[in-house]
Amino acid sequence: MDSGISIALLGCGVVGSGVMKILKDNQNLIEGKLGFPLHVKRIMVRNLSKARPNYIPADILTDDLSTIEDDDDIKIVCELMGGVSPARDYILRLIRAGKHIVTANKEVLAKHGPELLREAAGNGVSLRFEGSVAGGIPIIKPLAECLAANRITQLMGIINGTTNYILTKMSSEGREFAEVLSEAQEMGYAERDPSADVDGQDAAYKLAILTSIAFGIEARPEDIYTEGIRGITSLDLSYARELGFAVKLLAIAKEYEGKVQARVHPALIPLNHPLASVAGVYNAVFVQGNAVGQLMFYGRGAGSLPTASAVMADLMEAADSIARARPVSALAPMVKRWNGTSCLSRIDEVVTRYYIHLLVIDRPGVLAAIARSFGNAEVSLESVIQKGRGKEPVGLVFVTHRVRERNVQQALEEIRQLPVVVKVANVIRVEGEEA
Amino acid sequence: MDSGISIALLGCGVVGSGVMKILKDNQNLIEGKLGFPLHVKRIMVRNLSKARPNYIPADILTDDLSTIEDDDDIKIVCELMGGVSPARDYILRLIRAGKHIVTANKEVLAKHGPELLREAAGNGVSLRFEGSVAGGIPIIKPLAECLAANRITQLMGIINGTTNYILTKMSSEGREFAEVLSEAQEMGYAERDPSADVDGQDAAYKLAILTSIAFGIEARPEDIYTEGIRGITSLDLSYARELGFAVKLLAIAKEYEGKVQARVHPALIPLNHPLASVAGVYNAVFVQGNAVGQLMFYGRGAGSLPTASAVMADLMEAADSIARARPVSALAPMVKRWNGTSCLSRIDEVVTRYYIHLLVIDRPGVLAAIARSFGNAEVSLESVIQKGRGKEPVGLVFVTHRVRERNVQQALEEIRQLPVVVKVANVIRVEGEEA
Numbered sequence: 129m130d131s132g133i134s135i136a137l138l139g140c141g142v143v144g145s146g147v148m149k150i151l152k153d154n155q156n157l158i159e160g161k162l163g164f165p166l167h168v169k170r171i172m173v174r175n176l177s178k179a180r181p182n183y184i185p186a187d188i189l190t191d192d193l194s195t196i197e198d199d200d201d202i203k204i205v206c207e208l209m210g211g212v213s214p215a216r217d218y219i220l221r222l223i224r225a226g227k228h229i230v231t232a233n234k235e236v237l238a239k240h241g242p243e244l245l246r247e248a249a250g251n252g253v254s255l256r257f258e259g260s261v262a263g264g265i266p267i268i269k270p271l272a273e274c275l276a277a278n279r280i281t282q283l284m285g286i287i288n289g290t291t292n293y294i295l296t297k298m299s300s301e302g303r304e305f306a307e308v309l310s311e312a313q314e315m316g317y318a319e320r321d322p323s324a325d326v327d328g329q330d331a332a333y334k335l336a337i338l339t340s341i342a343f344g345i346e347a348r349p350e351d352i353y354t355e356g357i358r359g360i361t362s363l364d365l366s367y368a369r370e371l372g373f374a375v376k377l378l379a380i381a382k383e384y385e386g387k388v389q390a391r392v393h394p395a396l397i398p399l400n401h402p403l404a405s406v407a408g409v410y411n412a413v414f415v416q417g418n419a420v421g422q423l424m425f426y427g428r429g430a431g432s433l434p435t436a437s438a439v440m441a442d443l444m445e446a447a448d449s450i451a452r453a454r455p456v457s458a459l460a461p462m463v464k465r466w467n468g469t470s471c472l473s474r475i476d477e478v479v480t481r482y483y484i485h486l487l488v489i490d491r492p493g494v495l496a497a498i499a500r501s502f503g504n505a506e507v508s509l510e511s512v513i514q515k516g517r518g519k520e521p522v523g524l525v526f527v528t529h530r531v532r533e534r535n536v537q538q539a540l541e542e543i544r545q546l547p548v549v550v551k552v553a554n555v556i557r558v559e560g561e562e563a
Numbered sequence: 564m565d566s567g568i569s570i571a572l573l574g575c576g577v578v579g580s581g582v583m584k585i586l587k588d589n590q591n592l593i594e595g596k597l598g599f600p601l602h603v604k605r606i607m608v609r610n611l612s613k614a615r616p617n618y619i620p621a622d623i624l625t626d627d628l629s630t631i632e633d634d635d636d637i638k639i640v641c642e643l644m645g646g647v648s649p650a651r652d653y654i655l656r657l658i659r660a661g662k663h664i665v666t667a668n669k670e671v672l673a674k675h676g677p678e679l680l681r682e683a684a685g686n687g688v689s690l691r692f693e694g695s696v697a698g699g700i701p702i703i704k705p706l707a708e709c710l711a712a713n714r715i716t717q718l719m720g721i722i723n724g725t726t727n728y729i730l731t732k733m734s735s736e737g738r739e740f741a742e743v744l745s746e747a748q749e750m751g752y753a754e755r756d757p758s759a760d761v762d763g764q765d766a767a768y769k770l771a772i773l774t775s776i777a778f779g780i781e782a783r784p785e786d787i788y789t790e791g792i793r794g795i796t797s798l799d800l801s802y803a804r805e806l807g808f809a810v811k812l813l814a815i816a817k818e819y820e821g822k823v824q825a826r827v828h829p830a831l832i833p834l835n836h837p838l839a840s841v842a843g844v845y846n847a848v849f850v851q852g853n854a855v856g857q858l859m860f861y862g863r864g865a866g867s868l869p870t871a872s873a874v875m876a877d878l879m880e881a882a883d884s885i886a887r888a889r890p891v892s893a894l895a896p897m898v899k900r901w902n903g904t905s906c907l908s909r910i911d912e913v914v915t916r917y918y919i920h921l922l923v924i925d926r927p928g929v930l931a932a933i934a935r936s937f938g939n940a941e942v943s944l945e946s947v948i949q950k951g952r953g954k955e956p957v958g959l960v961f962v963t964h965r966v967r968e969r970n971v972q973q974a975l976e977e978i979r980q981l982p983v984v985v986k987v988a989n990v991i992r993v994e995g996e997e998a
Binding site: 146150153154157158161162163258264265266269270273274275276277278279402405417418419420421422423424425426427428431433434436437438440441443444445448449451452453454455457458459 | 581585588589592593596597598693699700701704705708709710711712713714837840852853854855856857858859860861862863866868869871872873875876878879880883884886887888889890892893894
């Protein structure tokens with residue numbers, strides 16, 4: 129008597145084939161823990177005739193969702209297609225057909241998570257999504273369950289491997305963005321259309337999910353301030369390093385003045401901060417709770433087997449719950465944390481420190497004029513360094529004390545008008561130090 | 564209608580008062596997530612008349628276990644006393660009285676975990692212990708549940724804050740063990756009797772628990788090779804740094820040649836390894852799984868609120884399970900992972916690299932004689948550096964290739980007999996690089 133549980137996959141690309149490989153390689157271990165086998169009964173794919181590895185049996189492939197939707201034997205479906213359309217419709221149809229859902233689809237969750245979770249709850253099925261953020265790194269369940277007794281005060285993540293790879297290379301080799309990007313594209317670390325990664329959208333989707341779990345609010349991706357890394361130059365990276373900072377694309381969610389900030393942008397972070405040494409394609413999420421203090425979760429944020437590891441954990445938990453008739457925990461990330469209202473701060477309300485890189489004409493009184501503009505906007509300066517004396521224009525690098533973004537913008541507006549200022553070369557927020 | 568769940572604490576020291584503080588400070592958040600309140604009905608203490616913070620109500624203190632054991636209203640008991648006696652007896656009595664148990668007691672779990680877990684399963688109650696290892700860092704549940712589909716291949720932890728604080732200070736300030744230890748004792752980072760920490764026993768208890776969860780075997784602390792940090796000198800730390808390594812007290816569990824190694828000892832680890840930058844009292848656990856690749860969990864490994872954060876997560880999960888009549892998951896760490904047989908390797912079967920620091924008479928032919936002894940034992944050398952030329956005796960620092968410990972011991976036996984060898988100053992294993 130086998131009494132296993134039948135499942136189906138939607139999509140058999142990078143993550144789907146990883147799930148199939150783990151099911152094959154670790155079959156005994158998985159069955160041993162669950163006490164019963166998992167049977168993959170159907171895999172829905174777009175192209176039935178594409179060549180696939182031998183652990184993906186051709187006879188279970190289908191291009192017809194109804195063969196899964198209408199099969200009452202299939203209890204759990206893993207949606208591993210990505211994107212909103214048709215994933216959202218498929219998930220809704222499968223939920224209404226009584227299937228438990230496991231997904232690694234950050235975009236559909238960030239944009240339609242509340243709808244999908246309500247629908248799942250209404251149909252008495254679960255919707256799990258550990259694989260949607262930071263690949264193999266356990267973060268959704270630790271945030272929701274292991275830190276359940278904490279008020280989360282801040283969360284900062286390096287959750288896009290492509291941009292971290294590019295910034296790491298630019299920094300260690302002194303090269304420029306465009307050149308490193310095309311190399312990354314050749315090596316398969318960046319997509320042919322890299323914009324979702326380098327412009328921060330991918331990180332913003334993941335941050336929307338993390339913010340919802342950590343703060344119990346509905347964080348819509350369109351309310352998340354999002355700025356990518358195209359404007360970062362190797363000169364800024366080397367100035368930052370001299371000042372004692374690394375530059376990372378950070379996804380930040382923080383509680384401040386009773387509101388939650390959620391923002392994705394490049395940031396200077398002190399070299400001794402645990403996030404500063406997260407290099408290459410690795411991801412890490414730094415979390416601070418009012419009881420636990422500072423934590424960091426580090427690992428591979430993408431890739432076939434790491435992401436499939438997270439999907440498999442959700443799948444095994446779903447199967448275990450079905451077999452033991454376990455109701456979903458009140459603490460589980462999938463039920464009620466996502467029903468609040470959005471109350472994200474606007475970016476101009478953010479209070480942090482700023483790195484400001486100006487190009488100016490090198491003549492007496494320049495610094496006084498610029499300092500006056502900062503003063504007029506109540507921006508107080510922590511340090512200023514002059515760079516490239518003797519050349520024209522010269523660089524002036526300022527680091528401010530903590531100040532509201534609105535004041536910085538006001539100061540920069542005035543500074544741009546000064547006849548001695550050639551250009552505001554870069555403005556990068558500085559994070560990772562306590563208020 | 565309140566319908567909360569009543570609980571009791573055994574012990575109200577560092578961790579117990581942390582639990583009480585979190586219950587007070589985060590009361591609304593905790594009730595909001597659970598959907599009902601938690602009532603602390605009794606706290607068992609040794610000294611009823613000791614002065615305590617105002618969030619510990621004097622009228623619920625007791626020194627009589629039977630007031631908890633016999634109270635059917637109390638569903639969950641948190642054992643936060645530490646030590647084996649009387650904790651083990653108390654836990655057994657409470658399990659038999661039908662109480663769910665949450666504990667942060669590494670020693671009783673390492674020594675009597677299988678017995679306690681069998682007894683809990685037999686009485687239909689749960690035994691949870693996230694707080695027993697690495698304080699606030701979520702590690703037990705992530706290992707058991709989030710990595711359920713992985714074959715864990717290795718685990719390396721910095722899981723003793725006292726020794727990490729001492730080694731960090733010795734390394735950054737060039738000072739010796741004894742001096743830094745007494746400073747740490749004055750600052751409260753080390754106990755008056757520091758031996759459980761500095762001799763590695765505390766780490767060995769925690770490693771026994773982690774090894775059992777990660778590898779599904781019964782790892783007895785007495786089978787774990789345990790070596791502390793008393794022999795580490797600031798000279799070795801500086802030689803190690805020159806060679807590109809940090810020195811950490813590591814707790815290591817690895818699968819090798821079909822057996823599991825579990826060992827606690829100082830180790831050289833490459834400076835670019837994620838564990839190398841874990842400084843001061845912080846803890847971290849590095850895990851490698853055959854699907855997920857490399858992960859690291861970082862945070863505060865001890866202290867009142869961090870450890871209480873982990874206890875509270877277990878407590879909330881236990882309360883939620885009672886309220887929803889959720890049976891324990893087959894994947895949960897508390898049920899079946901601990902019923903295997905011990906099959907730990909002996910230390911002389913370990914294969915790794917070695918840092919070997921000799922003091923020798925500086926005369927022609929010395930290196931040839933020593934190299935011959937290494938060769939006789941089939942120990943192959945990766946590098947050798949001479950230190951302190953002109954002084955007598957001079958230092959010779961060898962780093963070996965991967966070799967079985969037994970061969971290194973054999974080589975050292977021969978080397979100790981050489982007339983030119985004054986002393987084997989130190990032998991430290993080198994970890995953190997792939998085979």
